[in-house]
Amino acid sequence: MGRYVIRRLLQMIPVFIGATLLIFLMVNVMGDPVAGLCGERQCDPATAAQLKREFGLDKPVWRQYLTYMGNVFTGDFGTAFNGQKVTELMGTAFPVTIRLTVVAIVLEIVLGIALGVLTGLRRGRPVDTGVLLLTLVVISVPTFVTGLLLQLLLGVEWGWIKPSVSAYATVDELIVPGLVLASVSLAYVTRLTRTSLAENRRADYVRTAIAKGLPRRRVVVRHLLRNSLIPVVTFIGTDVGALMGGAIVTERIFNIHGVGYQLYQGILRQNTQTVVGFVTVLVLVFLAANLLVDLLYAVLDPRIRYA
Amino acid sequence: MLLEVRDLHVEFHTRDGVAHAVNGVDYGVEAGETLAVLGESGSGKSVTAQAIMGILDMPPGRITAGEVLFKGQDLLKLKEKDRRRIRGAELAMIFQDALSALNPVLTVGDQLGEMFTVHRGMSRRDARARAVELMDRVRIPGAKERAGQYPHQFSGGMRQRIMIAMAMALEPALIIADEPTTALDVTVQAQVMDLLAELQREYRMGLVLITHDLGVVADVADRIAVMYAGRIVESAPVHDLYKAPAHPYTRGLLNSVPRLDRKGRELDAIKGLPPSLLHIPSGCPFHPRCPMVQDVCRTDVPPLYDVTESDADRGSACHFWRECLRG
Structure with missing residues (x-):
């Protein structure tokens, strides 16, 4: 190991x-x-x-x-041409994006898996068909459309949220942007969970669990779900890196001053130091996330050994 | 009778039509008795077992008629909640392929201990201790250490011992073993079968042994029920059946076993293929393959006749069981 x-x-x-x-x-x-x-x-x-x-x-x-x-x-990412240290920019941008990503991941896990279980156990019923259709819509519509639409409806028309996020970017402000950021992945998590669950449902060990006289809840959670979530965890893990980098569109829409915003500004102003610095850190985050997922995989599935 | 299956009918609704998997099966097992259920793949022996256990996939499966009396109580009429309490505790099952039947991501200690925490409300620590005891009982060396290992870390024979331990855990009155040794090496088969027979004697359990291996049956079974196309075609004490089968299908099965004294000669195989469950032949379902076939066989379904020429309790679903018995 x-x-x-x-x-x-x-x-x-x-x-x-x-x-x-x-x-x-x-x-x-x-x-x-x-x-x-x-x-x-x-x-x-x-x-x-x-x-x-x-x-x-x-x-x-x-x-x-x-x-x-x-x-x-030596920890010197250079100076942006406006005189600010790039590390300083990172210090303000990363906490905001990390918060946004955490909100997105939590939504992805909670909603995605819940919907996946709901549909996986009720295949072919109206709930299943409905959710499946919804995920298809979410996957096919680009994030900027969902984002702008939600901003317009919830923020401008109905006034449920502020259309743009304040400089502090508190967690409650980030819920709707987080949902937008997570939407496509959430739909994938739902589908992945559903398929995996349906596949394992007929597995021999599930039949054994039933034959042991275990309550249905225990059969589903401890035996069926534990096995079915292995591919889902892998997906969510690799998604952490993708979400952090992919926040550019979402951050633009909701005016969140995070990594995506800084990157966008950097590219616009041809600011080499900013762009290279931020992307370098993102590459590191991505690599670390991938390594963590692979290690987690061995923890979840004892059949996998690393040597 | 500990277990009595009466006129059980099970069908499966498939895309190609209705498959009649079980068509009026009757059999019974006493406490301490071993009943071998013998038959080819698709004869309905496993489906019957699943219906008894209540683990049939429904849909597509459907029990259309019959009773499963366990200690006098019809299991098919029980609520799922009450049935669940019986499953595993009073009525347990051993599956064919232990590798896929055990959960790959839980330790064997956890999977065994679960029986005690769920059915007996034991603490996890006590349950673990009982799990280790059980593994000792089925003679797994180093039980204490191995309880923390996962199924894939065990050999095939050891895994099947764990399956047996799991079925034995709560000392059930009846165990159904569905081809428990089919997936094992021949040498290991004998060990596992001996262990199962030993435990059965010790706890005076009823045992339904589903198999297609005539060799296994001869040593351990008290009675044999031979199934064909979802029906019992012959039912008899094991020695009577081996001595003189009362059904041409049983005779065919016995003749198709390779024997040392017939070395070098061609093996007698039963001609043709088992019938499709979607289109079971009219009359006696065995008639297209039967060497003794007569006109009446094509039209009349034979009931399970009492084989009166024997003192033992025997039955044969052949119109010509007398002729068959005489050879």
């Missing part, structure tokens, strides 16, 4: 280098990074050249990358 974890951590290194290099190159291709620094006007060539020298932008790309990575390892 220990060796497995070490091997997995070592495997992260090339993935990490590859991912950051790719982002670094892509951001470089985006355009001239000093173009936006002189206000509305174009920088005069002399100033531009001086700025470039100052930021080390006259050096070849690979040198820039090495310098940047060297700094990252």
Whole structure:
């Protein structure tokens, strides 16, 4: 087990280098990074050249990358062009996005699994068909449509929520945005739980549990559900990373100043340091989430061994 | 009678039509007695067992008629709640493939202990102690340590011992064993069968042993019920049946067993295939494959005749059981 974890951590290194290099190159291709620094006007060539020298932008790309990575390892993610430290931006953005993600994951687990169990145990009944249809709609409609629609209806028309989230981004403000963020995954969790449950329902060990004279509730929860949720947990685990990165659209709609918002601003202003820094951290979160899921998998299913 | 099945009918509604899996089965088991139910796949032996246990998948299955009297009480008329209390505690079942019949993600100690926590309201600690005792009882070496292991960490024979321990846990009056040794190696089969027979004698349990293996039956069973197309075609004490079968199907089964004294000669197989349960032949369902077939067999369903020429309690569903008995 220990060796497995070490091997997995070592495997992260090339993935990490590859991912950051790719982002670094892509951001470089985006355009001239000093173009936006002189206000509305174009920088005069002399100033531009001086700025470039100052930021080390006259050096070849690979040198820039090495310098940047060297700094990252000392905890220096550089300075955004507005003078703020990127780490400072992260310090304000990440807590907000983490809160949003937690709200989304909780909704996904509670609602998704509950609906999945409900439909899985009542296959072919009206509840099942209804929920299935609903998940199909949610999956096929893009998040920005669901988001804007909910904002318009709940926020503007009916006034149940504030249409935009305040700077504090408290948990109760994030419930509707969290629902929007989670919606597609929630629909998948519902379907996955339903299918997995229906598949395991006819399993021999469930028949044994019934033959043992266990109460129905115990048969379902302890025997059927315990086995059926293994693939669901895997899905939710990998979704953590995806949700954090995927919050861009949701954060834009509800004006939440989180990671997605900062990334959007960074790209818009061709702010290399911000974009690369944030994405680097997201890559790390994603890798860590994946490792955790794989380890959790072995805990849930004793048949799986890592060596 | 400990268990008495009377005129049981079970059908399955499938896309292709109604499959008549069980068509009027009668059998009985006394306390301490072993009844072997013999038959090919699809003869209805397992479905009958599932109907007795109340673990039939309904739908698609449906019990259309009959009674299952257990200690004089018709199980089919009981409420699910009362039936559940009997299941596992008074009436237990051993399944064929222990690997798939045990829950892969729970330790065997937990799965055994569950019997005591649920039915007897024991604490988890006491239940675990009883689970270890049970594993000892079925002679699993190192029971205490192994109780914390998962089913996949055991060998096939050990797993089947755990299934037996689970069925035995609450000392039920009757155990139904559905092909308990089919999935095992031949050497292990004998050990498991001996263990089961030993425990049955010790606790004076009734045992319904479902099998298609004639070798297993001869050693342990008191009576045999032979099933074909969802019916009992012959029912007899084991020695009488082996000595002189009173049904051509039983005769065919006995002749199809490889024997040392007939080495080198071709094996007698029963011609044809078992009937489709969707289209059971008219008259005697065995008539298309029967070497003794007469016109009456194609039209009249034979009842289970009393085989009066024997002192023992025997029955045969053949119009010509006398001729068959004489060979």
